[in-house]
Amino acid sequence: MTKISIAPDDRVFVLTGAGISAESGLPTFRASDGLWAGHSIEDVCTPEAWKRNPALVWEFYSGRRSDGAKAEPNPAHVALAELEARLGERFFLCTQNVDDLHERAGSVRLVHMHGELTKARCERECGRPPVEDRKVYKSLDEVGRCACGGRLRPHIVFFGEIPLEMERIQDEIQKATLMVVVGTSGSVYPAANFVHWARQRGARTVYVGPEAPLNASAFTHVVEGKAGEVLPGLFAV
Numbered sequence: 001m002t003k004i005s006i007a008p009d010d011r012v013f014v015l016t017g018a019g020i021s022a023e024s025g026l027p028t029f030r031a032s033d034g035l036w037a038g039h040s041i042e043d044v045c046t047p048e049a050w051k052r053n054p055a056l057v058w059e060f061y062s063g064r065r066s067d068g069a070k071a072e073p074n075p076a077h078v079a080l081a082e083l084e085a086r087l088g089e090r091f092f093l094c095t096q097n098v099d100d101l102h103e104r105a106g107s108v109r110l111v112h113m114h115g116e117l118t119k120a121r122c123e124r125e126c127g128r129p130p131v132e133d134r135k136v137y138k139s140l141d142e143v144g145r146c147a148c149g150g151r152l153r154p155h156i157v158f159f160g161e162i163p164l165e166m167e168r169i170q171d172e173i174q175k176a177t178l179m180v181v182v183g184t185s186g187s188v189y190p191a192a193n194f195v196h197w198a199r200q201r202g203a204r205t206v207y208v209g210p211e212a213p214l215n216a217s218a219f220t221h222v223v224e225g226k227a228g229e230v231l232p233g234l235f236a237v
């Protein structure tokens with residue numbers, strides 16, 4: 001089995017996508033039975049959708065909240081938390097996922113670039129920080145308001161909005177000597193560009209997933225397999 005060796009002066013940047021949570025029972029987006037096969041992005045995941053029909057947007061994310069609450073971290077999430085425990089500040093995790101399975105597995109040095117399912121924030125961008133919110137809403141009347149009067153919206157980066165924490169992410173990519181990308185189709189930007197940024201800095205780049213992503217040619221290694229089967233034995237520290 002392929003081993004990726006991590007030397008004492010390596011710094012590891014990990015990017016994960018929906019595929020890492022697939023073995024926890026959460027659907028990916030672009031599979032034939034994935035989330036975007038059953039829902040139109042334009043109806044539930046754009047600023048226009050929120051303006052037009054906030055009830056439908058909350059219905060979609062409430063469904064994802066109930067699925068997320070039932071799911072458990074799988075061996076892939078655990079393997080990354082264990083790697084962080086060994087590498088400390090030489091490890092950084094950026095996830096595109098809005099579920100909380102990485103933190104429930106023990107990851108700490110992580111950012112959610114596309115937001116978090118367990119939080120909500122003011123629709124008016126009034127400057128107040130996101131609040132914890134795990135409720136599964138049955139109607140829009142149940143959804144709370146911010147202190148400024150704005151309605152609470154899911155703390156999710158909709159298509160057309162700018163991903164979160166980009167400065168910190170860019171800084172960590174600049175420092176990384178090894179980038180490991182897990183379970184993402186390479187079809188959403190800027191995340192699909194991270195591998196190019198890492199390569200420009202001379203880093204080794206490894207992809208793990210059952211099929212090659214769209215940006216496969218940018219990786220120095222592609223390890224084909226399920227994240228939960230590959231990651232626990234992948235790293236030699």
Ligand code: APR
Pocket residue numbers: 016017018019020022023028029030031034096097114182183184185186187188208209210211212213225226227228
């Ligand atoms: N282990 C690893 N990878 C897997 C597994 C698995 N067990 N099962 C599926 N995959 C891979 C698929 O091969 C696919 O390449 O996960 C990838 C999922 O791709 P997408 O559905 O496109 O999900 P993702 O790349 O995370 O989407 C990016 O798009 O809709 C937006 O904001 C949403 O963060 C999301 C972004």
